[in-house]
Amino acid sequence: MSTDSSISLDTMEASTKANILAEALPYIRRFSGVTMVIKYGGNAMTDPQLKESFAKDVVLLKLVGIHPVIVHGGGPQINDLLQKIGKDNQFIQGMRVTDNETMNIVEMVLGGCVNKEITSLLNQHGGHAVGITGRDNHFIKARKLYVSTPENARQDIGQVGEVESIDTALIEEMVEHGYIPVVAPVGVGEQGEAFNINADVVAGKLAESLQAEKLIMLTNTIGVLDKNQQLLSRLTPADINALIADGTLQNGMLPKINATLQAAMHGVHNTHIIDGRVPHALLLEIFTDKGVGTMILGQNEQA
Ligand SMILES: Nc1ncnc2c1ncn2[C@@H]1O[C@H](COP(=O)(O)OP(=O)(O)O)[C@@H](O)[C@H]1O
Numbered sequence: 001m002s003t004d005s006s007i008s009l010d011t012m013e014a015s016t017k018a019n020i021l022a023e024a025l026p027y028i029r030r031f032s033g034v035t036m037v038i039k040y041g042g043n044a045m046t047d048p049q050l051k052e053s054f055a056k057d058v059v060l061l062k063l064v065g066i067h068p069v070i071v072h073g074g075g076p077q078i079n080d081l082l083q084k085i086g087k088d089n090q091f092i093q094g095m096r097v098t099d100n101e102t103m104n105i106v107e108m109v110l111g112g113c114v115n116k117e118i119t120s121l122l123n124q125h126g127g128h129a130v131g132i133t134g135r136d137n138h139f140i141k142a143r144k145l146y147v148s149t150p151e152n153a154r155q156d157i158g159q160v161g162e163v164e165s166i167d168t169a170l171i172e173e174m175v176e177h178g179y180i181p182v183v184a185p186v187g188v189g190e191q192g193e194a195f196n197i198n199a200d201v202v203a204g205k206l207a208e209s210l211q212a213e214k215l216i217m218l219t220n221t222i223g224v225l226d227k228n229q230q231l232l233s234r235l236t237p238a239d240i241n242a243l244i245a246d247g248t249l250q251n252g253m254l255p256k257i258n259a260t261l262q263a264a265m266h267g268v269h270n271t272h273i274i275d276g277r278v279p280h281a282l283l284l285e286i287f288t289d290k291g292v293g294t295m296i297l298g299q300n301e302q303a
């Protein structure tokens with residue numbers, strides 16, 4: 001038999017849950033029918049329970065009428081395979097140096113194992129997910145990317161691409177028919193060749209091309225951190241330039257922040273970098289009053 005205190009604890013718990021649902025209602029109404037691009041970083045997809053919670057969240061978004069479009073990474077998963085075959089991992093400004101053999105591994109890991117694992121997880125949880133790469137229907141056209149370093153203004157890092165154009169028709173068609181697109185960041189060149197594109201870059205450009213309502217990057221930090229490892233919850237373009245110039249933003253955060261900023265400046269109103277290690281981070285960001293992580297503001301917005 002329940003004691004009085006257990007009844008009140010149960011009641012409190014139920015009331016908290018009811019409050020959370022009530023808080024979500026205006027957001028569900030506001031976001032019904034909109035597209036959200038969600039970047040699922042390779043570093044955020046290491047724990048099986050977190051993967052489950054991510055899949056459940058995405059399916060829930062679809063069920064309440066939001067159109068999630070997933071772009072995934074897989075950097076750590078590529079590193080593992082390259083290490084197994086005795087190849088070094090080299091990155092310049094967050095971009096993997098990609099020779100032809102590495103390109104084959106990248107495409108195998110991203111377009112194969114990682115893409116199919118995410119797609120399958122979403123389907124297991126009741127979604128209708130379809131995995132594709134930019135080579136499908138040649139929907140992500142790419143050209144060779146050169147990076148500039150202090151020593152070299154135009155450094156060749158192999159088969160790394162930047163997005164030349166995205167044909168959104170395939171994605172829009174899929175969304176319209178109730179599917180959840182799961183995109184691996186591999187693009188196609190003029191000769192039909194594969195290009196390794198950083199997943200943050202693809203997510204940003206796709207959000208821009210779709211004029212998505214939100215771009216959410218799930219990663220393995222609480223957001224963008226300052227020099228003292230404190231969370232920066234809102235960043236303007238000027239803040240970002242200063243943080244890049246003084247070296248606070250480095251490595252994998254560079255393509256992420258640049259891609260997010262470009263999207264914010266080109267019509268994507270809500271752009272966030274959030275902690276994918278927190279269970280249900282997506283739901284917290286989308287359906288609660290208190291957003292999580294770092295929000296990136298476009299040019300005309302105020303911090
Ligand atoms: N100022 C910063 N704030 C947060 N993370 C940073 C910062 N500068 C560099 N980083 C690095 O960026 C990483 C996230 O990028 P990345 O490893 O490419 O993740 P993902 O796989 O999610 O794309 C963080 O784990 C951190 O090591």
Ligand SMILES: CC(=O)N[C@@H](CCC(=O)OP(=O)(O)O)C(=O)O
Nearest residue numbers: 042073074075095096197198199
């Ligand atoms: C050019 C380039 O760097 N491509 C990335 C593509 C995967 C990726 O971006 O994965 P994360 O999102 O997990 O970092 C790479 O080869 O690692």
